[in-house]
Amino acid sequence: xxxxxxxxxxxxxxxxxxxxxxxVKPSTAVRNGSSLHKIIKTQxxxxxxxxxxxxx
Amino acid sequence: MxxxxxxxxxxxxxIEPLTEDLRVSAFKSEVEDGSLVDLQVxxxxxxxxxxxxxxxxxxxxxxxKGEIDDRAEIAHRDxxxxxSSILLAGLTYLTDRPxxxxxxDGSNNARxxxxxxxxxxxxxxxxxxxxxxxxxxxxRISRFGKxxxxxxxxxxxVVPKIDRIRKGMVIISNLMYNYFIxxxxx
Numbered sequence: 001x002x003x004x005x006x007x008x009x010x011x012x013x014x015x016x017x018x019x020x021x022x023x024v025k026p027s028t029a030v031r032n033g034s035s036l037h038k039i040i041k042t043q044x045x046x047x048x049x050x051x052x053x054x055x056x
Numbered sequence: 057m058x059x060x061x062x063x064x065x066x067x068x069x070x071i072e073p074l075t076e077d078l079r080v081s082a083f084k085s086e087v088e089d090g091s092l093v094d095l096q097v098x099x100x101x102x103x104x105x106x107x108x109x110x111x112x113x114x115x116x117x118x119x120x121k122g123e124i125d126d127r128a129e130i131a132h133r134d135x136x137x138x139x140s141s142i143l144l145a146g147l148t149y150l151t152d153r154p155x156x157x158x159x160x161d162g163s164n165n166a167r168x169x170x171x172x173x174x175x176x177x178x179x180x181x182x183x184x185x186x187x188x189x190x191x192x193x194x195x196r197i198s199r200f201g202k203x204x205x206x207x208x209x210x211x212x213x214v215v216p217k218i219d220r221i222r223k224g225m226v227i228i229s230n231l232m233y234n235y236f237i238x239x240x241x242x
């Protein structure tokens with residue numbers, strides 16, 4: 001890591017310390033996390049998936 | 057979206073941390089019409105459901121409720137600077153948490169493929185800072201039985217498989233990783 005990147009990181013951390021705790025609420029995208037949560041969840045979705053496999 | 061992204065942590069937008077712990081930060085990106093759009097980078101405080109040390113990193117513009125829209129399509133003027141800024145925010149977060157991993161979701165297959173292209177194109181640069189992994193999910197097929205052909209997949213039994221990403225690895229589009237994971241290089 002170059003000195004200038006180390007300096008940028010140190011500056012960002014210094015800025016963050018000045019911000020303090022603001023209590024920003026996490027976004028839906030972050031709460032949902034990965035696409036694991038976007039894959040098949042219901043029996044209907046599973047049936048539709050199976051149908052698409054059979055017709056492929 | 058541009059393909060020719062050149063990542064460079066010395067060429068980023070001015071990142072503003074919004075929380076002390078660096079989980080939330082923001083910067084302004086210039087779009088093609090010359091206007092500025094606020095982009096937020098946010099790291100989950102809760103680990104991934106199947107990977108206890110992996111924390112999701114999402115980014116995008118925020119909606120009226122202040123929530124990130126990670127599916128927004130924005131014509132940025134400088135994609136290299138946008139992605140360098142996002143990853144610098146992640147790198148800064150990881151420097152205080154070397155035991156944690158950050159995960160970035162492709163949100164759809166096309167975008168995941170594009171991220172993988174970015175990653176491969178910048179592998180030499182990123183490899184100085186991160187260990188990089190790709191994750192796929194595998195679903196259990198239930199035991200044979202009369203209902204086998206109704207739905208043999210048990211979607212409550214999903215196993216994550218993680219591969220270390222190496223330079224030049226070729227993956228075809230429809231077998232692309234679901235998720236990209238970054239760890240601070242030791």
